[in-house]
Amino acid sequence: MTRNTASFLAWVAIAAGPLVAQGDYPPTPGAPGGDPPSRVARLNLINGPVSFRPGSVEEWTAATLNYPLTTGDHLWSDAGSRTEMHVGSTAIRMGSETALEFLNLDDRTVQLSLRQGRLDVRLRALGDTENFEVDTPNVAVTLLRAGDYRIDADADSGVTTVTVRGGDAQVTGGGAAFSIRPRESARISGTETVAQEIGPMPPPDEFDSWCTSRDLREDRLILSARYVPRDMIGYEDLDENGVWVESPEYGWVWRPRVVVAGWAPYRFGHWAWVEPWGWTWIDDAPWGFAPFHYGRWAMFGGAWVWVPGRMVVGVRPVYAPALVAFVGGPRFGVAVGVGGAGMAAWFPLGPREPYIPAYHVSEVYVRQVNIMHVTNVTVINTNVRYVNQGVPGAVTVVSHETFVGARPVHTAIITNVDTRVIATAPVVAVAPIAPVRVSVLAHVGPPVAMPPARIVERTVVVRNAPPPPPVAFAARQQALAANPGRPLEATQIERFRATAPARPAAFRQVGAPAGPAMSPRNDRPYPGGFNRGGAGATPERPAYNAAPPRNDRPAAVPERPLYNSAPPRNDHPAAVPERPAYNSAPPRNDRPAAVPAGRNERPAAVQEQRREERKANNKEKREERKEERKQY
16 A cells, blocks of 8 residues: 555544434535535436536536536436436436526535426435525525425526425515415416416326336335435435345345446446546446445455445435545556556455545545445554455556546456556555546537527526536646646635636525425435325424415405315304204214203303314314325
């Protein structure tokens, strides 16, 4: 190992401390000393032409499967296209001709800009400190609890439609703020002043049916959830593409069902420069996300298996750009026949081997990213012997051009490498290669479809101001070349931002609505994916379909009743003569007509009032039981 690696691991040992539970996250990313987010959005399904633009460049390219999306990134699904991505256990789906931008994505916030098109969000859980916001050209939509939501934005007409199949949403914009409850849909028009029409959710269309089929597929894939947490992005593709087996040494491990000859981890895919993490592995396999950004790889039974690590309840897995160790040094370069700067070589980390980030991180981050695999961080051995470095075929070597140019690795492997040199070459924490523009785009190909200029230039309404957009890559490229392979520190980025030309604002902020507080969230997972009402509700935290009374709509006027207002129900205690009370019991004849003397001590009016109260209470209990049965 190099001196730098040993020093880093010694620092990890000093930094060790108690396990950090989910919700106790590192400092805010982007602040001095801040860590990268522990989560990203994974692009896991592409149907039709879908285009991608990183936040630091102005050029569009074809979207890449398994690409990790983060703050500042843009997506455009062209006519007839659909795409799906995941942030933890949350599924986000885009319909045809939809423009989406990640305004903010960190440990506590998902904030999306929907300038045009259709968006479906299936939110499985939402923590007390988490926020999920979708911003459109005329309103900001805040999702308040687990549920299923659809948002449509029409950039030409200035109309936003919000449909809540389950959950609870708060809409803010144009001086108005109102709630949308389960099984309701709101059509919001206007910009400076908005008008809303709230009614029942419409019947499902083709996009809804596709989203439902994707939900059903994901609900069936529950085997892997026994071994990895649902917050591990990409777990939903493991069931269909591999098998779980128990290893005496590593516990439960996952093995891909079908691989080609000569397959090894981190070989069939390409490298990209994704900030703030730096060099990031993009795998070609449809299941190639979780096994390459979490966990470790090992040889078991003559085949490669993925070791996810111990699952700790309440701890969110920390995303890593690539869990590999790089091989370097002049001796290794000579063995390959090129200079040390003319190639790149790496191998997958094995079980219980620490991951050493090449980017700037805090002590908390180091504990979080290693705690599921290094049992006792305080006793990390600085003389690590990497087990996979000596496994035949585990080390992948390519040219500098292949690595930096986002080219497919498996078609350009350098094979004339002495295995003895591989086994003894020094291990480094970073590939000392500076990125170029194509490294950021992560794809080389013909021109692709882009959203129309009128959509790109449209501003959106936000409730929470997002962080500033990324600094242009061209402005930072020279500084990145000065320290190859390592992203810039936050303080360096801020200096570049201070001298960069001002960009026109892409949003306008509206204040928080006045009046009653928002509905409390319910972040408790519930069977079936959502936080259903009933048994899970508590006085402090009601079930997700049990929203508090709404005071955001005027009472119905006689000439125009409220949209979706139910017909009057005759279920009040006092029944009218021509229609007895709802669920009122028939007269009972099992008591004597006359009450014995001394028993009728209460006035008749009081007795009647008590009887009506009992009937009302009984009715309420019956309704509660009926609602509970519906949830199951």
